[in-house]
Amino acid sequence: MPRLLKLALTQFRNYERLTWQPDNALLVLTGTNGSGKTNLLEAISLLSPGRGLRAAPLAQLGRNGSEAWGVSASFEIDGSPVEIGTGAQAGADGSRRSFLFNGRQSRSAAGWEQAPSAVWITPQMDRLFSEGASGRRRFLDRLVIAVTPQHARELAAYDRAMSHRNRLLQTRFGEHSWLGALEATMAQHAVAVAAARNDVVHLLSHYASTALGAFPAIQLRMDCPISDRLLQHPALxxxxxxxxRLESLRDQDRTRGRTTSGVHRSDFVLSDHQSGQQAAQASTGQQKALLLGVILAHARLVEDRRNAAPLLLLDEPLVHLDAGRRATLLESVRGFRTTVILTGTDVEPFAELKSHARFSVLQQGAFLPS
Known part of the structure; x- marks a missing residue:
């Protein structure tokens, strides 16, 4: 199982320099707001494909506006060490992010198919089902990437082709052959993206179809015309x-300045399996319970599919949970053999983990002596 052995930060967020060597798989980080708990989780999340748990622009990651920053970590996977690093250096054309995997440079993290996967929740995700679909897509795609790392490449290829098409519609609308080639590329990658999402949503519904302690059984379904068609017709x-369809929408898309149909507009629906109540109509506490239920089911799915559970980064996971659901969550994380990190402002809510977890306190970007 993946386990974090060492994390090193340089000029990252509120950390000038930090080296952390956790000696337990289950970790509880506490500290006041602004102490650096979420920043530390974000650093770990950047070591998996994507833009991390905040999806922050590159310019925001450096300490005090620094263009140069670095994050590196050592993991143990199947008894072997794995070294992963990412960071940015200032250049003539601005800072650019670079990636290292076991000393080998990569153009992007999408190629790290052997790297440990990571999933997370943050307080901002408490609004996941009351805001726009873009956040839900990012959340779902993170779950898909953890099961099928190739999904990150398909998403990137689709986005590149769509960006080129949008630009061409504005600048060289008469280039029909070029537009057709881009639309064919978009369609190919869109179907791959939709198929992977369908697969994971179906599997998650199966894994979450029975209640886990105080967490309800869950049902998921895609809300996407492309995903729906794949259930009825061959991929080609x-x-x-x-x-x-993309060809028929060229005039409309040119006027609007964007592509109006595709997997970049997909959504998914999460609901209580027994009552049928959708997360969008549930209370904040119910939404949090449904979200955590998906995370726990997903961890079991990834472990079965890849023989290695994902790293779990749970930022303020106990907020909005009642006593029963708190107890279920804390009992569940004790059973994981991968690295699990939970954060909170106070130690007391995590008291049940005292004999199982390593507790650490952060203050202004540094660990206090234990």
Missing amino acids: AVEDWLRT
């Missing part, structure tokens, strides 16, 4: 349909 037929 769906590619042809989407390519034709």
Whole structure:
């Protein structure tokens, strides 16, 4: 199982320099707001494909506006050490992010298919089902990438083709052959993205179909025309349909300045399996319970599929949970063999983990002596 052995930060967020060598798989970090708990989790999240748990612009990651910053970590996976690093250096054209995996440089983290996967929740995700679909897509794609790392490459390829198409619609609208080639590329990658999402949503519904302690059984379904068509038609037929649709929307998309149809507009629906109540209509506490239920089911799914559970980064996970659900969550994380990090402002809510977890206190970007 993946386990974090060492984390080193340089000029990252509120950390000037930090070296942390956790000696337990289950870790509880406490400290006042602004002490650096979320920043530390964000640093770990940047060592997996994507833009991290905040999806922050590169310019925001350096300490006090620094263009140069670095994050590196050592993991143990199947008894072998794995070294991963990422960071940015100032250059003539601005800072650029770089990636290292076992000393080998990579153009992007999308190629790290052997790196440990990571999933997370943050307080901002408490609004996941009351705000726009973009946050839900990012959350779902993070779950898919943990099961199928290739999904990150498909997403990136789709986004590149869409960006080129949007630009071409504005600058060289008459280049029909070029537009057609881009739309064919978009359709190919869109179908791959939708198929991977369908697969994970189906599996998650299965894994979460029974209640886990105080957490309810959960049902998920995609809200996406492309995903729906894949349930009824072969992939090549769906590619042809989407390519034709994109061609028919060129005038509209040119006027609006964006692509109006595709997997970048997909959504998913999460609901209580027994009552049928959707998360969007549930209370904040119920939404948090449904979200954590998905995370716990997903961890079991990834362990079965990849023989290695994902790293769990749980930022303020106990907020909005009643006593029963808090107890269920704390009992569940004790059973994970991968690294699990929980954060909070106070130690007392995590008292049940005293004999199982390593507790540490952060203050102004540094660990206090234990």
